[in-house]
Amino acid sequence: MIDRQHVLEADVIVKDPEGIHLRNAAALVRAAAKFPKAELLISKGNHEVNGKSIMGVLTLLAEHGSRLHLRVRGEGAETLLEILVAMLHSEQSGTNG
Amino acid sequence: MNNREMQSSFTSVLARSQPLGVNPEEHCRLVLKGIPGSAGLSVGPVFLHTGSDVWVDAHSIEKERVESEIERFRAAVNAVIEEKRELQRRTGAELGVSEGQIFESHIMLLEDPEAIRETIERIRAERKNVQYCYYVTVQNVINALSRLETHEYLRERVSDLEDVRAAVIEKLSGETPNDLEQLAEQSVVVGHTLSPSDTARMRPSNVVGFVTEAGGPTSHACILAGSMGIPAIVGCARVTALVAPGEKVIVNGFSGEVYVDPDDELEHRVALWRGHLLRRSARLEELSRLPSQTRDGHRIRLELNLEVPEEIPRAAACPSDGVGLFRTEFLFLSRSDWPSEEEQFAVYAQLARSFQRRPVTIRTMDIGGDKLSRRLHVAPEMNPFLGWRAIRISLAQPDLFRTQLRAVLRASAEGTVRLMFPMITSLDELQRARETLAEAQEELDRRGERYDPDLQVGVMIETPAAVMIAEALAESADFFSIGTNDLVQYTLAVDRNNERVAELFDSYHPAVVRLIHATIRAAVNARIDVSVCGEMAHESLATVLLVGLGAGGLSMAPRGIPEIRHLIRQFTLADAREIARQAMTKTTGSEVQALLRQALADSEIGSLSELEMPNLR
Numbered sequence: 001m002i003d004r005q006h007v008l009e010a011d012v013i014v015k016d017p018e019g020i021h022l023r024n025a026a027a028l029v030r031a032a033a034k035f036p037k038a039e040l041l042i043s044k045g046n047h048e049v050n051g052k053s054i055m056g057v058l059t060l061l062a063e064h065g066s067r068l069h070l071r072v073r074g075e076g077a078e079t080l081l082e083i084l085v086a087m088l089h090s091e092q093s094g095t096n097g
Numbered sequence: 098m099n100n101r102e103m104q105s106s107f108t109s110v111l112a113r114s115q116p117l118g119v120n121p122e123e124h125c126r127l128v129l130k131g132i133p134g135s136a137g138l139s140v141g142p143v144f145l146h147t148g149s150d151v152w153v154d155a156h157s158i159e160k161e162r163v164e165s166e167i168e169r170f171r172a173a174v175n176a177v178i179e180e181k182r183e184l185q186r187r188t189g190a191e192l193g194v195s196e197g198q199i200f201e202s203h204i205m206l207l208e209d210p211e212a213i214r215e216t217i218e219r220i221r222a223e224r225k226n227v228q229y230c231y232y233v234t235v236q237n238v239i240n241a242l243s244r245l246e247t248h249e250y251l252r253e254r255v256s257d258l259e260d261v262r263a264a265v266i267e268k269l270s271g272e273t274p275n276d277l278e279q280l281a282e283q284s285v286v287v288g289h290t291l292s293p294s295d296t297a298r299m300r301p302s303n304v305v306g307f308v309t310e311a312g313g314p315t316s317h318a319c320i321l322a323g324s325m326g327i328p329a330i331v332g333c334a335r336v337t338a339l340v341a342p343g344e345k346v347i348v349n350g351f352s353g354e355v356y357v358d359p360d361d362e363l364e365h366r367v368a369l370w371r372g373h374l375l376r377r378s379a380r381l382e383e384l385s386r387l388p389s390q391t392r393d394g395h396r397i398r399l400e401l402n403l404e405v406p407e408e409i410p411r412a413a414a415c416p417s418d419g420v421g422l423f424r425t426e427f428l429f430l431s432r433s434d435w436p437s438e439e440e441q442f443a444v445y446a447q448l449a450r451s452f453q454r455r456p457v458t459i460r461t462m463d464i465g466g467d468k469l470s471r472r473l474h475v476a477p478e479m480n481p482f483l484g485w486r487a488i489r490i491s492l493a494q495p496d497l498f499r500t501q502l503r504a505v506l507r508a509s510a511e512g513t514v515r516l517m518f519p520m521i522t523s524l525d526e527l528q529r530a531r532e533t534l535a536e537a538q539e540e541l542d543r544r545g546e547r548y549d550p551d552l553q554v555g556v557m558i559e560t561p562a563a564v565m566i567a568e569a570l571a572e573s574a575d576f577f578s579i580g581t582n583d584l585v586q587y588t589l590a591v592d593r594n595n596e597r598v599a600e601l602f603d604s605y606h607p608a609v610v611r612l613i614h615a616t617i618r619a620a621v622n623a624r625i626d627v628s629v630c631g632e633m634a635h636e637s638l639a640t641v642l643l644v645g646l647g648a649g650g651l652s653m654a655p656r657g658i659p660e661i662r663h664l665i666r667q668f669t670l671a672d673a674r675e676i677a678r679q680a681m682t683k684t685t686g687s688e689v690q691a692l693l694r695q696a697l698a699d700s701e702i703g704s705l706s707e708l709e710m711p712n713l714r
Contacts, residue, residue: 022202022257026202026205029205030205049211050210050211052210052211053209053210054205054206055209055211055238058238058242059241061241
């Protein structure tokens with residue numbers, strides 16, 4: 001469970017026309033992996049997954065226009081959140097990573 | 098040289114002669130013994146098949162083994178990651194970085210912390226083998242992804258997950274992927290087992306023989322070999338350990354022997370023998386121009402069982418009365434997506450046009466049992482032969498079913514097509530299948546497509562249940578076709594692929610004989626056509642029995658036709674009826690066989706011996 005006090009949160013709309021697919025999910029997870037001491041949870045509706053699990057991210061079934069809720073805490077949380085929001089806002093999120 | 102032409106069908110006669118003239122033991126490195134699965138003789142290098150279709154069994158493990166099982170899992174995952182990195186380096190160097198990216202994604206799937214954690218938790222909680230635990234973990238993800246109908250791209254990614262899973266499970270099973278697609282030269286395929294999805298992926302022209310460790314004489318590999326006219330040996334213990342890839346072997350499908358690394362002398366003897374086989378098959382072909390009728394002029398239809406579309410041109414040239422069984426599984430098993438209506442139509446139409454006025458009987462797909470589809474059979478079944486199979490799948494997947502039915506219907510405008518449903522066990526199934534057929538017809542009507550409105554619809558009789566309700570089924574069917582392989586298996590409760598009980602698989606068991614009799618009687622009473630299309634129709638011992646019981650047609654692999662035609666011409670219908678009547682009074686399978694063997698010996702089949710192999714010894 002993530003301690004509420006230290007948690008940074010953001011809502012983001014998926015801009016990639018193909019939604020979240022294998023390539024951009026991989027980019028997202030790879031970005032998160034660069035912050036080994038940070039935790040990342042991503043949810044769509046009431047389905048929440050570990051943002052460091054590519055299989056988990058894929059099962060969000062986030063299509064173009066889906067609203068995702070990100071929750072990050074731990075070392076580098078702020079930077080990580082910025083990177084992720086930028087990635088998901090990009091229209092070609094797969095090529096960022 | 099074409100192997101298929103070298104084969105003869107007098108397997109029963111040849112099995113007892115060994116016309117090599119030398120003791121093979123003295124002329125090769127090793128002689129291995131198995132069970133003859135398909136007659137014939139061939140030479141070639143070994144292609145060692147280790148299986149690429151992942152199928153896992155679930156079994157419990159002892160508490161003490163849990164931790165070592167987890168260690169095994171971690172090591173396997175790491176080893177596969179290393180292999181993928183190597184592939185990534187290689188493809189990156191050859192094709193550029195973007196091509197290598199697919200491996201990067203695979204590596205991330207392999208490293209997925211949740212998948213690893215969940216698998217380990219599952220091993221601890223359920224105490225099942227790791228292959229099973231990882232399989233289920235990944236399957237849950239695949240199922241979640243497949244739920245989204247519209248997201249084509251993601252659904253395609255399921256194949257990446259399957260690849261990764263297969264690699265880990267193969268690693269855990271100590272196997273390396275060695276796909277039959279890589280089969281480049283004419284080889285003898287050697288493996289523990291060969292599944293239909295394995296064989297569907299190989300080029301038939303590159304296979305000159307099969308040798309497997311598992312399986313009985315009616316397993317898929319044997320049926321396919323018979324249809325391709327190449328030798329097969331099954332139940333050949335430890336063959337995958339005892340021969341090396343690329344090593345030259347001779348497959349003696351008559352004796353069930355494999356001669357490993359033969360010397361020149363033995364190869365020369367084998368070449369001589371093959372020459373005789375070739376001349377004999379030429380003689381048999383002459384015989385095959387005579388009509389298939391009993392001595393008193395009673396016609397028996399001789400039809401073909403076909404497995405793969407590659408056979409169609411050669412089969413159409415063979416003197417037969419049509420196709421009694423056209424299997425359609427290859428369309429569904431040799432690929433990862435479903436075949437479209439057009440693709441299916443192209444094959445069925447080619448079949449119908451090739452045979453013109455001779456009827457071709459197309460059976461809707463019989464996936465299941467030992468023919469498992471990666472798309473349908475996502476979780477291992479405890480008893481696949483009692484599971485999701487054949488018409489059960491078709492009825493549960495009406496879109497898939499209607500697509501196939503539309504393709505068959507359209508082909509019916511191109512020749513003489515009959516439609517057949519497999520594995521019917523209740524009248525309800527037959528009625529629902531016919532309703533779906535009517536829907537498919539309406540769809541074609543709306544599109545203005547042509548089809549034969551009087552398309553004959555038949556039922557495969559393969560279960561004791563179908564026999565017991567044969568009278569009711571006959572009212573809704575235009576013909577019956579008795580599938581003896583499954584009928585024997587389901588009647589005697591014998592798994593034909595389990596070599597420990599394969600011996601119990603007895604087509605002459607009185608229970609089987611009586612079920613065949615009851616089926617034919619129901620068909621005759623309802624004035625519908627009845628034929629036999631299992632392996633039994635191909636056995637020389639069974640011919641007189643099946644004809645005597647009243648079968649109107651026998652359907653078999655093309656190479657069986659000349660011998661069976663020859664046999665039919667040796668006796669009268671009255672003789673056959675009398676023999677069948679006596680067979681019905683027997684109480685054991687061996688008594689039935691003894692009776693039939695005596696009948697064969699008594700009848701004037703003198704010309705058989707003229708065809709027998711000269712002993713070169």
